[in-house]
Every structure is written in structure tokens, then in C-alpha cells.
Amino acid sequence: MKLSRFILSHLDDILKEWEDFARSLSKPGVIVPEAELQDHARQMLKAIALDMETIESAQQKKEKSVGDVSKISGGESAASTHGSLRQLSGFTMPEVTAEFRAMRASVLRLWMDKSTRASKANTAEILRFNESIDQALQESAVRFSDERNRTRDTFLAILGHDLRSPLATMTMAGAFLVRPTIDQANAMQIGARISRSAAAMTTMVNDLLEYARTQLGGAIPIRPVLGDIVDICQSAVDEASAAHPECIFEVEKAGERIGDYDAPRLAQVFSNLLNNAAQYKGENHPVTISTFGEAEATIVQVKNFGPEIPRAFLAAIFDPLVQLAIMTDQKGPATTSMGLGLFIAREIVTSHGGTIEVESSVEAGTIFTVRLPRAAPLPTMT
Structure with a gap:
């Protein structure tokens, strides 16, 4: 034939x-x-x-x-x-x-x-x-x-746009601060704006540095110590609540809580997931973060009800420079649109020896599941 x-x-x-x-x-x-x-x-x-x-x-x-x-x-x-x-x-x-x-x-x-x-x-x-x-x-x-x-060009355009806003704020603040007639109350307000703008730019720069580290073949360093996973989640909730005061966050906990964790790194993971959930949540629905402690592992889930993530995007949602246009119907202010947050979250979880997965449907909502071993992996150094 x-x-x-x-x-x-x-x-x-x-x-x-x-x-x-x-x-x-x-x-x-x-x-x-x-x-x-x-x-x-x-x-x-x-x-x-x-x-x-x-x-x-x-x-x-x-x-x-x-x-x-x-x-x-x-x-x-x-x-x-x-x-x-x-x-x-x-x-x-x-x-x-x-x-x-x-x-x-x-x-x-x-x-x-x-x-x-x-x-x-x-x-x-x-x-x-x-x-x-x-x-x-x-x-x-x-x-x-x-x-x-x-996608790369879009990423660079978004980065330039996101950096321009805090830079403009800091430039205007500097112009006000050099005025001889400025009083202490106004100076304090301007100082607070400069601090917020600097924090936003620091987050973006740190994300870029973490991304560059992974692209050069290095893992994100972690230093795990004995800690309480619920305390780490609560810290992330406090940070997300400050950024999204209109959103209701609920914390659920069950089982073992103590394990070997790099608390600042994991707080970064959960803050990112909570901020994303708040941005894309549906009306009249809280964002929940749940912890389930098992003998060998700790499971943390972040759940919201909002637009369903198309199945075609699920395979790539943790990849850098791919998830820039997944969803546009966001309800809250975006913290950053560079498309690096979920990628860095995955790398931090991987450094802990864990996994992160996502599933999404209209009925069940969007659920990010982080599974972490309770025993510490070998620490990685910078």
C-alpha cells in the first residue's frame, strides 16, 4: 500500500x-x-x-x-x-x-x-x-x-507600563517635597506614597531576579525551620487583606500544623495565590485558604469562585510569559501583570520538595492546591 x-x-x-x-x-x-x-x-x-x-x-x-x-x-x-x-x-x-x-x-x-x-x-x-x-x-x-x-514583547511592554506608574508617583512626590512651603502632614502623606511605590517596584524587581535565577539554572533558595503553617497562611491573609480590603478572606484549618518551612518564601506563595483569587473572585463569594495537616505532608488550598480558567491555559498557567492574557475580568486591583507570580510560586514550592496544581470549573470554582512535605529538604543557599 x-x-x-x-x-x-x-x-x-x-x-x-x-x-x-x-x-x-x-x-x-x-x-x-x-x-x-x-x-x-x-x-x-x-x-x-x-x-x-x-x-x-x-x-x-x-x-x-x-x-x-x-x-x-x-x-x-x-x-x-x-x-x-x-x-x-x-x-x-x-x-x-x-x-x-x-x-x-x-x-x-x-x-x-x-x-x-x-x-x-x-x-x-x-x-x-x-x-x-x-x-x-x-x-x-x-x-x-x-x-x-x-509574548516576550508584551511582557516587556507590561513591565514598562507597571514600572512607569510608581516612578511617576515618586517623581511627583519628589517635586512636592522640595517645596519650601510644604507642611509636616503633607510630607507624611507623600512619604507614604513613596513607600508604597517603592514596595511595588521592589516586588517587580525581585520577581525579575528570581526569574533570572531560574533561567540561569539555579533553584530559588530556601531555609526551612520549624514553623506553623497556619501562622504562615494568616500572615499571607493579612497582606492580601491590606491590598484587597473589599474582599472577605476565610481561613480553615485541620490536622497537624507544625513542619519544616521557609516561612517568608511560603508566605510569598500564598500571598500571590490569595491576591490572584481576590482579583478574579465572583461577586458575594469569599476567598478561602484551607490547610490540611497529614502525617507526612501538609496540603494548602486557595479557592475562589469567578471566571473559569479555560482548560487550554491550565497546562501553562505556572509558566513564565505565557499566562499574560488568561483572564481580563478581574474584580480587584492587579498587583502586577508581568506573569511571573505563579511561576515563582511553583519554583518555591518545588524547592520545598512539594507540588502545586490547579483545577477550575464553574461549579467547584478555581482551586490551587499546594502539597508540602512536613520534613525539611536539604537547604539551598544563594
Whole structure:
């Protein structure tokens, strides 16, 4: 059987192997449905089979094999759309490349198992198949890179915008403070504004430094000591309440409370989760943080009712520079929009030897679950 016809008649078998491989690349703790794992693979395989059936001249074959890569566009095709969605779902470029390698290997292996003998025609079909799948890979890679560049540029624009506001406040405050007629009461108010602006900028700079550390191959350092997880959660609630006075926060606790924790780092994690929950909470619903102490682990859950996070975003919500446009219907003031908070939260939890997961539905709400071992991991140093 010709390879192109084999592809069309054995799509389900090929897609099953594709799904198994794609599932192995998915983020831990995130259940991705079959349709999203297969993505546009069915359409890509059909397009590859159609391309293989298309008659090409000798010149067209040469151009396809040695053509200028820069001329390949990320225009609308199943392969380019696949690249866009994979970038949105938090895949990396090596993972996307590996998917096409797996597709190539699966198709050829399944076909050769059915083939009775090698022939010159078979060799020609394999060459044609390789050209077609390379074309699809390049289209996907171009779109993936375009989306990544767009996200990076958006990130830089947001960073500039977020830094400009506190800088403007501090500039105006400085202009008022140099006036000879300013009284003590006004000076105290201006000083408070400068302090808040400096704190906002410090948070952003610290997030950037933590992100840079992880990108250079380092883990976020922790220094765990014996502590009470409920006290850490309460500290995070106090900080979030100050930032969101209109939001009701509820603390629930059960089981063991004492363990080895880096309290400031975990307070940073829970503050971030609580601030996000307050920003996107529904009307007349509190934000809850619950602790469940077990023999070997402590579980902390932050829950709110608000807009459902689309399933396509769940796999990438903890990745940097990906979650910039997940939700726009926020109810409270945003603390920062750089898209680094959840990424840093995951890295801190990972440094504790724990895990962080998220699930979201209209009925159950959005729940972030942090699971931490109660025994201290080996401390990491700066």
C-alpha cells in the first residue's frame, strides 16, 4: 500500500501513538483531554498525505528540498496552528520538535510493519514523506517562535507600563517635597506614597531576579525551620487583606500544623495565590485558604469562585510569559501583570520538595492546591 494511502487509512492508530507521546510531555498534575493532546495532528496528517499525492516537477522537488527556510511562513495551516497552541499550552520548542520526530517514526514503523518488501517506489515515498513532515515542522516552528516573540514583547511592554506608574508617583512626590512651603502632614502623606511605590517596584524587581535565577539554572533558595503553617497562611491573609480590603478572606484549618518551612518564601506563595483569587473572585463569594495537616505532608488550598480558567491555559498557567492574557475580568486591583507570580510560586514550592496544581470549573470554582512535605529538604543557599 502506498504510504500516503496508508496514512489516511490508519489515522486512528497513528494518532493513538501521537497522543501517548504528547501525554508524556504534558505538565505534571494537569489532565489534558484527548482532543487537546491530538491537537491538529489529524489535519496535519491529511495535509501531508495530500501533499504526497501531488505531482511535482523536478524543479519543484529541488526547491522544496533546498529552499530558503526564511521564506517559510507561519500562515494558517494545521501545522502552524499546532505550533501556536503548543506555545500557549506551555510546550517548549524541543518538545514540539520531538512531537514531529515521534510522528515521523510512528508512521514509518507502522507502515513498514505492513509493507511486504522494500522497493524503489517505497524509498521515493519515504523521501516525499520526510519532505512533507519537515515542511510541517518548519511551519509549526515559525508560528511557535512568532507567538513566543509576541509574548516576550508584551511582557516587556507590561513591565514598562507597571514600572512607569510608581516612578511617576515618586517623581511627583519628589517635586512636592522640595517645596519650601510644604507642611509636616503633607510630607507624611507623600512619604507614604513613596513607600508604597517603592514596595511595588521592589516586588517587580525581585520577581525579575528570581526569574533570572531560574533561567540561569539555579533553584530559588530556601531555609526551612520549624514553623506553623497556619501562622504562615494568616500572615499571607493579612497582606492580601491590606491590598484587597473589599474582599472577605476565610481561613480553615485541620490536622497537624507544625513542619519544616521557609516561612517568608511560603508566605510569598500564598500571598500571590490569595491576591490572584481576590482579583478574579465572583461577586458575594469569599476567598478561602484551607490547610490540611497529614502525617507526612501538609496540603494548602486557595479557592475562589469567578471566571473559569479555560482548560487550554491550565497546562501553562505556572509558566513564565505565557499566562499574560488568561483572564481580563478581574474584580480587584492587579498587583502586577508581568506573569511571573505563579511561576515563582511553583519554583518555591518545588524547592520545598512539594507540588502545586490547579483545577477550575464553574461549579467547584478555581482551586490551587499546594502539597508540602512536613520534613525539611536539604537547604539551598544563594
